[in-house]
Amino acid sequence: MPEVIVNGQPRAADVLPHTLMVAWLRDGLGLTGTHIGCNTSQCGACNILLDGVPVKACTLLVAQAEGHEVTTIEGLAGADGQLHPMQEAFRAAHGLQCGFCTPGMVMAGIGIAMRHGPDVSAETVRHELEGNLCRCTGYQNIVAAIRAGARAMAAAGLIAETADAAL
Amino acid sequence: MQPFELIRPASVAEATAAFRGDAAFLAGGHTLIPAMKSGLRAVERLIDLGSVPGLAAIGVESDRLWIGAMARHAGVAGSPVVRSAIPGLARLAAGIGDPQVRARGTIGGSVANNDPAADYPAALLALDGIVETSRGTHAADDFFQGMFATALADGELITRIGLRLPDRFAYAKFPHPASRYALAGVAVARFADAVRVAVTGATTGVVRWQAAEAALAAGGPLPEALDHPDLAADLHADADYRAHLAGVMLRRAAAA
Numbered sequence: 001m002p003e004v005i006v007n008g009q010p011r012a013a014d015v016l017p018h019t020l021m022v023a024w025l026r027d028g029l030g031l032t033g034t035h036i037g038c039n040t041s042q043c044g045a046c047n048i049l050l051d052g053v054p055v056k057a058c059t060l061l062v063a064q065a066e067g068h069e070v071t072t073i074e075g076l077a078g079a080d081g082q083l084h085p086m087q088e089a090f091r092a093a094h095g096l097q098c099g100f101c102t103p104g105m106v107m108a109g110i111g112i113a114m115r116h117g118p119d120v121s122a123e124t125v126r127h128e129l130e131g132n133l134c135r136c137t138g139y140q141n142i143v144a145a146i147r148a149g150a151r152a153m154a155a156a157g158l159i160a161e162t163a164d165a166a167l
Numbered sequence: 168m169q170p171f172e173l174i175r176p177a178s179v180a181e182a183t184a185a186f187r188g189d190a191a192f193l194a195g196g197h198t199l200i201p202a203m204k205s206g207l208r209a210v211e212r213l214i215d216l217g218s219v220p221g222l223a224a225i226g227v228e229s230d231r232l233w234i235g236a237m238a239r240h241a242g243v244a245g246s247p248v249v250r251s252a253i254p255g256l257a258r259l260a261a262g263i264g265d266p267q268v269r270a271r272g273t274i275g276g277s278v279a280n281n282d283p284a285a286d287y288p289a290a291l292l293a294l295d296g297i298v299e300t301s302r303g304t305h306a307a308d309d310f311f312q313g314m315f316a317t318a319l320a321d322g323e324l325i326t327r328i329g330l331r332l333p334d335r336f337a338y339a340k341f342p343h344p345a346s347r348y349a350l351a352g353v354a355v356a357r358f359a360d361a362v363r364v365a366v367t368g369a370t371t372g373v374v375r376w377q378a379a380e381a382a383l384a385a386g387g388p389l390p391e392a393l394d395h396p397d398l399a400a401d402l403h404a405d406a407d408y409r410a411h412l413a414g415v416m417l418r419r420a421a422a423a
Contacts, residue, residue: 017173041201056267059200063173064217131265
């Protein structure tokens, strides 16, 4: 039986081979913060971190993550409930309206911060959000939140002060 | 998705030995899994290449850059070796899909799929590519055989891609704003002894553009638009528009 490390805990994946990661997280483990939006690899509502890198959980078999680390939105906050700097930035900047796209946006934002560092431009954030859709069209505050979150992640030592802008 | 038997081989030999019946190799899964989810594709055996070590290596050997079939788009985009050897190819990889797609999609999967609007096939044709497989090698000129068709036999597995080191290489595409696939994309590779130009997106399968190659080699005026019997046309863009876009992308790639 494949084992996947989910939010730091080894979890046995007692599923059929064609089970998608997003289905197992939601229906098997009850981690419903990972949303199913388009279910066609486009909207990014299902973004999770696979070994620290944002990927679409609707386009990943559970089996492909065997032995790897998965982080969902539920796993970002500290054990004491303190929000991850990117989550806190979304809260402070009101980077959400209905909230459906938010978990995926937060994950995408973490990826943007890791690739582009704390001084990422609004233009770069907008371009890098091409795999995330907000049907409320609330992008203005999402962009502001990701830029603030990137600065906060650097201040917290989660990313370097400089990053490779070409990635 | 239809259920299937999952095989997780530990080597290329195990992977190809496992291929029988209605089987498919799974690379990054960013075409195959959506196709299986939507019912366009059903397989009895899925052979996951993610468990095969050594298929993502990137290196230069004599006059070629070699990229392992399982190299992710993000890995190619960020590779110091690729950026040094063929910087335009790193930029091409950085423009495929979106960041989450680039984290999973692979060059081998893209080449094997041969989507008529994919980016890598144009690079392979322009860079006089070699597709190395479990059974031998194919020249890119013979490999791509029209929409989703390749020279691959059933059970033949791409292991790595060899690209001839150019003096200069550039790729310009007009991406569809939703999918980032090319409405028209043009790759221009200049070698000491040749200029090679390839077009994706504008036709029903990736093609060389001989008129553009001749014009660039001679330093003459570039063709205004692509003249080809198999221009693509759909609800996104009609044939004349794509032919014109190819001419614009040719100018951008030639000037880069």
